[in-house]
Amino acid sequence: MPRLLVPAALGLTLLLGGCAIATPPSSITSGTHAPLLPSTLFAGGAESFTSWRCHPNQALVTAAPEGELRLWSAHGAWRLQPAVVASGDRYEGEQVSFWxxxxxxxxxTSRGRLECQAYMQRQAFTRQQRPxxxxxxxxxxxxxxxSLAHDRPQLTLSLDYGTREQTLPYRVTALDNEAGRVVLASGRGDTPFELRIQAGACLDDMSGEPFPARVTLTVDGEQYRGCGQGIAP
Structure with a gap:
């Protein structure tokens, strides 16, 4: 199957730009418990994510838990509610409609109209699959x-196709629930790393599979980019 690439940011900003990101505190301590992550990083109970190829050229991701639609572009996330429509399904919210x-x-949206076709579906990760x-x-x-542990501020890194692996404590240095943004840093001075998570449409650059978050990992002077998903109990 051909690879679906995330399009240039200009078109995304014109039609589905995200909300402004509030400036969070420069340092937030996690204590002994894992932080509560923004809900826009999760499927919300939906069984799968769907990617859409749209014109003008850009990609969207959706998930459909019971009673709502979750929609991600490269610059934001929305939770839309069902609306009356003669045929098909329609969802509305925050000046965005999806039919x-x-x-x-x-x-x-107030900025324009996208015509889209479903491209690929991926089953959402579950806690049963990833205990x-x-x-x-x-x-x-x-x-x-x-991977972030569900019960404590601990991260497990697997690098270079699994040949390097370590589990480390972390601290939260930025957390913005409205923007769906989280920044984590190492809790140990001898093993620094930074993990940035941002809600937004993300497509695996090899498989094209859809995800609701973009992830950037910086460790040992190297930067790694990819996609991610929150996993609810």
Whole structure:
């Protein structure tokens, strides 16, 4: 299957730009418990995520838990409520509407209209599949993975296709629930790292699979980029 690339930011900003990000405190301590992550990083009970190829050229991601639709662009996230429509399904909220019937969809905002087609679906990660994991981020070339424990501020890193692995404490240095933004730093001075999580449409750059978060990991002077998803109990 051909690879679906995330489009340039200009078009995304014009049609589905996200909300402004509030400036959080420069340092937030986690204590002995894992932080509560923004809800926009999760499927909300939906079984799967769907990616959409849209015109003008850009990609969206949706999840459909019972009673609402969650929508992600490259610059934001929305929770839309069901609305009355003659055919298909329609959801509205925060000056965004999403209508779809089968594999076709139309997204409208005050900035314009997108015509979309469903491209790929991915089953959401579950706690049964990933016991003890609250958030999972991963990327390619070289393959890497970062998983956050659900019960304590602890992160497990797997780098270079699993040949390097370590589990480390972390501290939260930024947390913005409205913007869906989290920044974590190492809790140990001898093993520094930074993990940035941002709610927004993300497509795996090898498989094209859809995710609700973009993830950037910086460790040992190297930067790794990928996608991620919050995993609810």
């Amino acid at each position: 779809n019937e089968g594999t076709d969809a139309i997204v409208e 003890g994991v609250m958030f999972l981020g991963r990327g390619n070339e070289p393959g890497w993975m970062a």
